[in-house]
Amino acid sequence: MSVYDYEYTSIEHRPVSLSEYRGKVLLIVNTASKCGFTPQYKGLEELYQTYKDRGLVVIGFPCNQFMDQEPGDEAEISEFCSVRYGVTFPLSQKVEVRDENAIPLYGYLTAQKGFRGLGKGLKAKSMELMLKGRYKDGFEDAQIKWNFTKFLVDREGRVAARYEPTVEPGDMTGDIETLLSGGAV
Numbered sequence: 001m002s003v004y005d006y007e008y009t010s011i012e013h014r015p016v017s018l019s020e021y022r023g024k025v026l027l028i029v030n031t032a033s034k035c036g037f038t039p040q041y042k043g044l045e046e047l048y049q050t051y052k053d054r055g056l057v058v059i060g061f062p063c064n065q066f067m068d069q070e071p072g073d074e075a076e077i078s079e080f081c082s083v084r085y086g087v088t089f090p091l092s093q094k095v096e097v098r099d100e101n102a103i104p105l106y107g108y109l110t111a112q113k114g115f116r117g118l119g120k121g122l123k124a125k126s127m128e129l130m131l132k133g134r135y136k137d138g139f140e141d142a143q144i145k146w147n148f149t150k151f152l153v154d155r156e157g158r159v160a161a162r163y164e165p166t167v168e169p170g171d172m173t174g175d176i177e178t179l180l181s182g183g184a185v
Contacts (some may be wrong), residue, residue, distance in 0.1 A: 002157030003028075006105040008061070011074045011091040018105070018157075024055045025179045026153035027172070028109065030097045030144060031060040032069035033080045037148040041085035043169030048089040054180045055155070058089035061106075063097050066147050070094060083149065087091065098143040110153045113162035114142035124166045152179065160185045 002028065004019040018026075027047065029168065034037060041060075048058040062077045064070040072080065074093055081087035097106040118124040118131075132139045139145075148165040152175055161175055174185040 001108065001109065002159045003105070003153050003159065006108060007102065008059075008092045008095070008105060010030075011062075013093065014072070016092075021057050022032060022157070024057045024153050025176065027056065027150060027153055027176070028105075028153065029058070029060055029073045029150040030063045030106075030147060031081075031091075031094075032063060032066065032147040033077060033145040035066070035069040035071060035181045036164045037146075038069075040148050040165075040169055041081060045085055045087050045089065047169050047172070051176060051180060052089075053154070056176060056180065060087070060091045061090060061097060061103075062091060063147065064094060065096055065098060097149075097151050097155055102143075109119055109159055109162075110142040110144065112159035113151060115140065115145060115164070116162070118145075118164050119166050121166070124164075127166060152176065152185070154184070155177050155182070 004022055007017045009013055010016050029044060043099060044058050048056065048073040062070050070077065077094065080092065095103045118128050146165045150170065151159055151165040154160045160179060163172060178185050
């Protein structure tokens, strides 16, 4: 199996098979409009604009599972993303990315690259405290913990890396360039 075996519904309600992106490098991210990490939309769009001609596709998956931080409908989400952050990369309809109602794509992504912590620094530590309180024994499981968890997929459809919300889009540039050049991360 690969990421190409999955599909999603676009924010415009069109079915999209990920096989349409065969041979591209994908950056798949669950997003929200009212989150402390929402400004990452700007960095995601910058990555998309910088690398789309070399084969990068960013795909946003709006999700309202984390403290109701994506309450709008598809039209509101689309307008917010384009007006506030100039987003031109593809977006899905609003989805769930964890627990029993997670879309199959996210079950696959998290099975391929599990959770390995939030990193270092004050932001990571404070987020870790909040999430340990929220998930208790489930804190260490592979599931998505919060908005703006990012998965980088190579040109063969293999999940190459997972980045937690505390990782800024610009911090992934080296890995993206490596995959675009045919290397492995």
